[in-house]
Amino acid sequence: MTTQPPIPQAENPARLTGLKLDEPYVVAAGMEAVAVSMKTVYEEAGVNRGLKALFKLNQKGGFDCPSCAWPDPDGHRSAIAEYCENGAKAVAEEATEKALFADFFAEHSVADLAQLSDRDIGKQGRVAEPMYLPAGAAHYQPISWEAAFDMIATHLNSLQSPDEAVFYTSGRTSNEAAFLYQLFVREYGTNNLPDCSNMCHESSGVALLESVGIGKGSVTLEDFYEAEVIIVMGQNPGTNHPRMLTALQQAHRNGAKIIAVNPLPEAGLMGFNNPQTLKGALGMDSQLTDLFLQVKLNGDMALLQAIERLLLDEEEKQPGSVFDHPFINEHTEGYEALIQHLRQQNASKLAALSGVPLAQIQEAVSLLKHKSKIIICWAMGLTQHANAVDTIREVVNLLLLKGSIGKPGAGTCPVRGHSNVQGDRTMGIWEKPPKYLLDNIKARFGFEPPHHHGFDTVEAIRAMHEGRAHVFFAMGGNFLSATPDTQFTAEALRRCRLTVHVSTKLNRSHLVHGREALILPTLGRSDRDLTGGTDQFVSCENSMGVVQASRGVLEPVSDQLLSEPAIVCRLAKATLAGRTRINWDTYEQHYDFIRNEIAQVIPGFRDYNEKVRQPAGFYLPNGARERKFNTRNGKANFNVALATVPALSEGEYHMMTIRSHDQFNTTIYGLDDRYRGVRNERRVVFMNPKDISAAGFTPGEVVDIYNTTDGKERVARTFILVAYDIPPRCIATYFPEANVLVPISTTASKSNTPVYKTVPVKLRKGEVAI
Numbered sequence: 001m002t003t004q005p006p007i008p009q010a011e012n013p014a015r016l017t018g019l020k021l022d023e024p025y026v027v028a029a030g031m032e033a034v035a036v037s038m039k040t041v042y043e044e045a046g047v048n049r050g051l052k053a054l055f056k057l058n059q060k061g062g063f064d065c066p067s068c069a070w071p072d073p074d075g076h077r078s079a080i081a082e083y084c085e086n087g088a089k090a091v092a093e094e095a096t097e098k099a100l101f102a103d104f105f106a107e108h109s110v111a112d113l114a115q116l117s118d119r120d121i122g123k124q125g126r127v128a129e130p131m132y133l134p135a136g137a138a139h140y141q142p143i144s145w146e147a148a149f150d151m152i153a154t155h156l157n158s159l160q161s162p163d164e165a166v167f168y169t170s171g172r173t174s175n176e177a178a179f180l181y182q183l184f185v186r187e188y189g190t191n192n193l194p195d196c197s198n199m200c201h202e203s204s205g206v207a208l209l210e211s212v213g214i215g216k217g218s219v220t221l222e223d224f225y226e227a228e229v230i231i232v233m234g235q236n237p238g239t240n241h242p243r244m245l246t247a248l249q250q251a252h253r254n255g256a257k258i259i260a261v262n263p264l265p266e267a268g269l270m271g272f273n274n275p276q277t278l279k280g281a282l283g284m285d286s287q288l289t290d291l292f293l294q295v296k297l298n299g300d301m302a303l304l305q306a307i308e309r310l311l312l313d314e315e316e317k318q319p320g321s322v323f324d325h326p327f328i329n330e331h332t333e334g335y336e337a338l339i340q341h342l343r344q345q346n347a348s349k350l351a352a353l354s355g356v357p358l359a360q361i362q363e364a365v366s367l368l369k370h371k372s373k374i375i376i377c378w379a380m381g382l383t384q385h386a387n388a389v390d391t392i393r394e395v396v397n398l399l400l401l402k403g404s405i406g407k408p409g410a411g412t413c414p415v416r417g418h419s420n421v422q423g424d425r426t427m428g429i430w431e432k433p434p435k436y437l438l439d440n441i442k443a444r445f446g447f448e449p450p451h452h453h454g455f456d457t458v459e460a461i462r463a464m465h466e467g468r469a470h471v472f473f474a475m476g477g478n479f480l481s482a483t484p485d486t487q488f489t490a491e492a493l494r495r496c497r498l499t500v501h502v503s504t505k506l507n508r509s510h511l512v513h514g515r516e517a518l519i520l521p522t523l524g525r526s527d528r529d530l531t532g533g534t535d536q537f538v539s540c541e542n543s544m545g546v547v548q549a550s551r552g553v554l555e556p557v558s559d560q561l562l563s564e565p566a567i568v569c570r571l572a573k574a575t576l577a578g579r580t581r582i583n584w585d586t587y588e589q590h591y592d593f594i595r596n597e598i599a600q601v602i603p604g605f606r607d608y609n610e611k612v613r614q615p616a617g618f619y620l621p622n623g624a625r626e627r628k629f630n631t632r633n634g635k636a637n638f639n640v641a642l643a644t645v646p647a648l649s650e651g652e653y654h655m656m657t658i659r660s661h662d663q664f665n666t667t668i669y670g671l672d673d674r675y676r677g678v679r680n681e682r683r684v685v686f687m688n689p690k691d692i693s694a695a696g697f698t699p700g701e702v703v704d705i706y707n708t709t710d711g712k713e714r715v716a717r718t719f720i721l722v723a724y725d726i727p728p729r730c731i732a733t734y735f736p737e738a739n740v741l742v743p744i745s746t747t748a749s750k751s752n753t754p755v756y757k758t759v760p761v762k763l764r765k766g767e768v769a770i
């Protein structure tokens with residue numbers, strides 16, 4: 001089918017890099033993290049550029065860290081280090097001085113570049129001018145911006161329907177760019193706006209909307225300092241949200257009990273040395289987790305129901321002492337149905353299903369019983385399962401029973417991934433647009449936006465695969481590597497007439513392309529943006545609904561980069577020409593004009609230009625935070641669901657695909673996963689030592705992993721077995737190497753999120769000699 005080069009993760013046996021194993025850490029951060037940050041930044045960006053960038057990172061008046069979406073403190077910010085090791089790595093990756101101009105692409109063919117590992121592709125540097133790959137060509141060649149926009153416009157305008165184009169977004173795109181992008185796409189005529197959120201917190205959004213009427217979390221950072229109990233489920237903050245550890249530590253000092261629910265004893269969760277304090281720097285800081293519940297993969301719903309069932313027993317012994325009846329009566333619906341359901345459940349059976357011993361669940365119940373300031377945090381360990389939406393609704397059930405929402409120290413805390421993924425959704429990057437958004441767009445701009453739903457990520461892949469979509473446009477991201485079923489997605493992209501990527505850095509999606517392909521180089525978060533001849537800033541929304549300005553400080557690596565808002569404006573003008581009702585030119589003159597539009601169209605943004613200039617930004621309205629539940633019935637809704645864990649056949653395991661400490665999603669910074677004791681290798685499988693021997697393997701042996709969902713064999717070759725403290729029949733590999741095994745047909749009900757955390761797989765001896 002293809003003359004394109006093979007994809008190492010999907011079509012080739014991969015090379016190993018030389019595993020070295022250490023003891024896993026029990027405590028995260030400390031001075032080692034600071035040393036690693038400094039080293040990475042200086043190596044990539046040089047001392048001057050590096051220092052300049054780090055000094056402005058997450059400071060008021062500086063730029064928002066491009067790494068995760070954890071909020072910055074509203075008040076005092078440490079002048080030297082309001083960032084973490086992994087934020088520093090993200091900045092270093094972007095601030096690199098290596099720039100790829102036409103001569104680089106003339107020298108290296110697409111086929112040559114495709115031989116490189118993901119890490120080495122990323123390390124080549126920033127894309128520095130627009131590049132075009134003609135049909136059948138071996139090399140990308142330079143193209144002017146104008147010609148590139150004309151080419152995209154010609155393709156888009158030759159489609160039979162706007163619904164044959166797909167417009168993907170990754171979560172670094174600013175509010176300003178995202179708003180313009182969705183506006184252009186809707187004026188063009190489609191809601192095909194899939195985004196990384198579809199693979200990330202979509203399950204949280206769906207669940208929270210149904211349960212409490214807002215698809216975002218309800219807590220603020222201040223709530224952490226007042227909480228009595230904080231449960232962290234399915235999240236590895238030591239690696240993915242390191243600054244969260246500072247908040248957890250403060251909460252712990254203020255007396256909060258911390259319960260960690262995870263199949264792995266993750267270093268950051270178990271303990272944390274805060275490098276911003278002297279004690280922490282010296283490695284003398286505290287233990288964080290009071291109770292570690294080592295749940296089986298997807299055992300969370302069973303665990304939560306076991307807790308609720310036991311709380312019900314306590315409540316019945318002493319009515320009114322455990323559940324918050326005034327809150328339940330006034331604000332919720334479905335309590336009786338839930339209680340009836342819980343009465344039919346057997347705590348021991350639920351405990352067995354969850355993998356957590358009943359005695360430990362009892363401990364959790366004792367911690368929770370008489371407390372009501374409870375926060376539950378979660379991330380991908382809950383969202384990427386078939387029953388994710390119901391599991392998250394179970395999280396809310398527990399909070400509602402305790403009245404733990406909409407008051408200080410309590411509430412929901414889905415911890416977001418990309419730094420502006422939440423803001424992009426607020427701005428209308430949504431394939432299922434709410435009616436108010438379409439109405440407001442119509443009222444302000446005078447065109448009728450399409451009402452029928454567009455494709456989400458998985459639907460977009462299928463549409464491209466089946467020839468129902470022909471043009472793929474990506475505002476950031478690395479679609480090929482982030483999506484499930486790598487081989488299938490590759491076929492889908494290769495069937496497109498045109499694939500376009502607005503990117504900062506080179507990645508594998510540029511090398512697995514449509515008949516023609518374009519790379520449009522853009523400014524990153526840390527870059528100075530002089531669009532319209534003035535210093536522009538953009539804005540982002542963090543995980544707690546705070547919108548803040550972000551102003552890049554570094555000189556861009558090339559004068560041929562355009563900002564994302566400028567790219568959208570020019571694309572819109574080229575594509576819509578005389579058809580448009582919108583004066584795109586003004587937005588390129590000053591971003592204040594974009595924010596003025598946002599203020600009129602998006603709720604909560606009135607006086608945006610003024611408010612965003614306040615030093616710490618502003619909070620968006622949040623009904624759940626005030627016990628105003630904007631659901632259909634105006635109540636917070638309990639949900640009744642049966643706890644299930646998918647069954648395993650003989651020789652089968654549940655595989656989760658997780659992040660190492662040295663990556664940001666598909667951007668691989670390095671080959672170490674320091675806290676888990678893994679160095680210099682990513683092709684590893686974490687497995688329970690008893691399972692290893694029961695299967696007749698030995699640690700260190702090389703295996704192939706395979707999946708046969710839908711009767712089709714998917715194989716990921718050459719992984720080294722690492723004996724690890726992980727529950728039986730559960731194994732772990734890294735994303736994106738193992739994405740080839742994730743069947744596209746298995747997605748979460750209601751959110752359609754790929755099931756990246758319970759992939760049914762088997763292992764066999766590695767076939768390829770290494």
Ligand SMILES: Nc1nc2c(c(=O)[nH]1)N[C@H]1C(S)=C(S)[C@@H](COP(=O)(O)OP(=O)(O)OC[C@H]3O[C@@H](n4cnc5c(=O)[nH]c(N)nc54)[C@H](O)[C@@H]3O)O[C@H]1N2
Nearest residue numbers: 068086234235236240297298379380381417418659664665
């Ligand atoms: N440095 C860095 N920061 C990042 C990212 C990055 O790649 N690197 N990615 C960003 C993005 S987009 C996101 S979405 C977040 C992701 O942040 P996380 O969700 O922390 O990322 P994962 O590595 O997917 O980790 C999932 C965690 O859930 C656990 N887990 C897996 N399955 C289950 C389960 O069934 N139940 C329970 N209770 N736990 C389970 C795993 O052991 C692991 O600790 O981080 C963001 N921040």
Ligand SMILES: Nc1nc2c(c(=O)[nH]1)N[C@H]1C(S)=C(S)[C@@H](COP(=O)(O)OP(=O)(O)OC[C@H]3O[C@@H](n4cnc5c(=O)[nH]c(N)nc54)[C@H](O)[C@@H]3O)O[C@H]1N2
Nearest residue numbers: 170196200476477478482502503505507657665666735756
């Ligand atoms: N197996 C498995 N797969 C997963 C997951 C998992 O846990 N397991 N997690 C899922 C999750 S939570 C997510 S969010 C997705 C992530 O999916 P994506 O968001 O698509 O992937 P990223 O790796 O974050 O995208 C990195 C690329 O974005 C580009 N980029 C970086 N900064 C900018 C910028 O400022 N502007 C522009 N235009 N481009 C930029 C760079 O070219 C870089 O190569 O992956 C999902 N895939």
Ligand SMILES: [Mo]
Nearest residue numbers: 200201417418
């Ligand atoms: Mo994410």
